[in-house]
Amino acid sequence: MKLVEIEQEALALPDCDRASLVAKLLDTLPPQGTDVTDEEVEQREREMDLRQMAAISHEEFVHFVQEQRGQISRIDAGMPRMTLNDRDILESH
Numbered sequence: 001m002k003l004v005e006i007e008q009e010a011l012a013l014p015d016c017d018r019a020s021l022v023a024k025l026l027d028t029l030p031p032q033g034t035d036v037t038d039e040e041v042e043q044r045e046r047e048m049d050l051r052q053m054a055a056i057s058h059e060e061f062v063h064f065v066q067e068q069r070g071q072i073s074r075i076d077a078g079m080p081r082m083t084l085n086d087r088d089i090l091e092s093h
Helices: 003-011 015-027 038-049 058-068 086-091
Strands: none
Touching (some): 003 015
């Protein structure tokens, strides 16, 4: 069975069955944030130590995530525009 066919069948299910299916599928995924390797953490720490990457505050991070999710605009928050690119974050500070 192809993915498209599975998706169509799943969408045709009643709400409670779709919710149950979603919960079961989500339980099979690893927790968010567990895909970061020790090597990546060490690389990020080296970049911070060498000033190749700028640290941002928790508030800036939250606003950045909300903007990326379309929940707020940076203009409304009174904060500079950021993108997912580390260089853009570094240059804006």
